[in-house]
Amino acid sequence: MSRSRVVVVGAGFAGFRAARTLSRTLRDEAEVVLLNPTDYFLYLPLLPQVAVGILEPRRVTVSLHDTLPRVRMVLGEARGVDLDERRVHYTDPEGTRGELAYDRLVLAVGSVNKLLPIPGVAEHAHGFRGIPEALYLRDHITRQVEMAATGTSAEVNTARRTFVVVGAGYTGTEVAAQGQLFTDDLARKQQAVGPRERPRWVLLDIADRVLPELDRRLSSTADRVLRRRGVDVRTKTSVKEATSDGVLLDDGEFIETRTVVWCVGVRPDPLVSEVGLAVERGLLLVDSKLTVPGHPEVFACGDAAAVPDLTRPGQYTPMTAQHAWRQGRVAGLNVAASLGHGEQRNYEHHDLGFAVDLGGLQAAANPLGRPLSGPLAGVMTHAYHLAAMPGNRVRVAADWMLDAVLPRQAVQLGLLSSWSVPLDTASPELARVPGTPDKEE
Numbered sequence: 314m315s316r317s318r319v320v321v322v323g324a325g326f327a328g329f330r331a332a333r334t335l336s337r338t339l340r341d342e343a344e345v346v347l348l349n350p351t352d353y354f355l356y357l358p359l360l361p362q363v364a365v366g367i368l369e370p371r372r373v374t375v376s377l378h379d380t381l382p383r384v385r386m387v388l389g390e391a392r393g394v395d396l397d398e399r400r401v402h403y404t405d406p407e408g409t410r411g412e413l414a415y416d417r418l419v420l421a422v423g424s425v426n427k428l429l430p431i432p433g434v435a436e437h438a439h440g441f442r443g444i445p446e447a448l449y450l451r452d453h454i455t456r457q458v459e460m461a462a463t464g465t466s467a468e469v470n471t472a473r474r475t476f477v478v479v480g481a482g483y484t485g486t487e488v489a490a491q492g493q494l495f496t497d498d499l500a501r502k503q504q505a506v507g508p509r510e511r512p513r514w515v516l517l518d519i520a521d522r523v524l525p526e527l528d529r530r531l532s533s534t535a536d537r538v539l540r541r542r543g544v545d546v547r548t549k550t551s552v553k554e555a556t557s558d559g560v561l562l563d564d565g566e567f568i569e570t571r572t573v574v575w576c577v578g579v580r581p582d583p584l585v586s587e588v589g590l591a592v593e594r595g596l597l598l599v600d601s602k603l604t605v606p607g608h609p610e611v612f613a614c615g616d617a618a619a620v621p622d623l624t625r626p627g628q629y630t631p632m633t634a635q636h637a638w639r640q641g642r643v644a645g646l647n648v649a650a651s652l653g654h655g656e657q658r659n660y661e662h663h664d665l666g667f668a669v670d671l672g673g674l675q676a677a678a679n680p681l682g683r684p685l686s687g688p689l690a691g692v693m694t695h696a697y698h699l700a701a702m703p704g705n706r707v708r709v710a711a712d713w714m715l716d717a718v719l720p721r722q723a724v725q726l727g728l729l730s731s732w733s734v735p736l737d738t739a740s741p742e743l744a745r746v747p748g749t750p751d752k753e754e
């Protein structure tokens with residue numbers, strides 16, 4: 314009898330955990346295939362630390378080959394799913410098309426940058442979903458501070474030293490808080506030759522507080538740290554237009570800048586709308602066992618899925634790593650159960666709290682609902698990330714230690730241009746390369 318084949322699409326928090334659970338549960342009784350554009354799992358919560366030069370990019374990646382030895386890795390991006398023929402169509406990194414037949418399918422393709430219909434944003438802003446964008450930002454920010462030190466126009470120098478972050482969710486808040494420390498450090502190194510003007514970070518959000526989706530106590534801690542550090546926090550403020558010279562705010566003010574970091578949130582990966590399955594708010598609708606209604610052989614989890622939240626009836630689970638990671642495990646167990654190993658179970662998880670790293674030794678956290686701030690929260694946040702990473706912990710801890718005792722390296726490698734990391738992309742994990750058509754084309 315031939316072995317069943319389970320195809321998992323996406324190796325993020327949900328897909329990685331699903332594949333790992335399946336390979337441990339089914340061992341050699343089924344073939345587990347993992348389709349992903351990169352050969353690594355990306356630990357997204359530490360991406361802001363790559364952009365500000367604390368961590369080298371490889372630190373936040375975990376090799377799929379090393380951690381999932383019994384899983385067959387296929388490098389590529391799914392383009393569509395033939396639900397009747399039970400096949401996934403994909404394109405490999407060299408543009409060759411292929412297909413994978415499946416007996417069970419797990420869709421865990423995550424999310425991409427959310428765009429809003431604001432003129433100029435797609436052209437002039439940069440998102441924050443993958444290593445290429447984080448690397449680009451690190452270089453770009455370094456370059457702006459360096460050029461501002463020697464530029465001949467005071468006006469342009471000020472624009473170069475102004476950084477605008479749109480969206481004060483956890484990503485935008487972390488980027489602004491850590492960015493201010495990073496550029497202060499860069500500017501200090503230029504003091505002997507350049508102007509003494511301090512770099513300015515502006516953090517905007519349409520909501521009335523930073524971290525609008527989190528506990529109010531986290532918001533007030535983050536707000537206090539940001540303002541004390543000198544970040545210009547503007548709530549109830551949005552962008553009306555972005556240009557190559559700056560951003561026009563909805564209150565009429567124009568802020569001259571060369572840097573707009575777009576952190577307004579995420580939308581499901583475009584594959585979701587292409588598979589022809591039921592969606593809820595653009596996400597793949599699943600039941601509490603993470604099965605797609607009408608397709609008991611298809612499961613979905615993580616940011617791409619609308620998963621009923623059994624702890625808050627009538628609502629769906631939030632798009633967080635905490636949920637995606639645990640949903641991946643339940644999806645893996647339920648796929649195994651559908652192949653005769655164990656019983657299917659419901660997905661139910663009570664939020665354990667959140668941790669927002671504000672740089673230095675500062676953080677805002679509420680483990681198990683208890684609000685923490687200051688160095689204690691900072692230590693807890695670092696410990697949490699180390700515990701949550703499925704690998705590479707020693708290297709991450711080593712980078713943190715080096716950063717604590719050595720000055721940060723102020724160099725730009727210039728490997729990526731602005732064109733390589735468009736905001737409007739279905740593949741933020743890959744840099745755009747000349748000669749390769751966009752996936753959408």
Ligand SMILES: Cc1cc2nc3c(=O)[nH]c(=O)nc-3n(C[C@H](O)[C@H](O)[C@H](O)COP(=O)(O)OP(=O)(O)OC[C@H]3O[C@@H](n4cnc5c(N)ncnc54)[C@H](O)[C@@H]3O)c2cc1C
Pocket residue numbers: 322323324325326327328348349350351354355357358359360361389390391392421422423424441442483484582584614615616617632633634635636637638668742
């Ligand atoms: C900068 C940042 C910081 C964050 N910080 C936190 C935090 O501190 N705490 C927290 O709880 N959450 C945090 N989040 C949110 C959290 O990272 C997501 O909720 C989580 O990654 C969702 O997991 P996922 O598996 O659904 O998607 P992802 O982790 O995004 O993984 C999706 C995977 O699918 C792959 N993929 C996409 N399209 C295709 C395709 N067509 N074919 C094949 N593979 C595909 C991608 O390459 C990726 O490997 C953060 C997010 C960002 C962007």
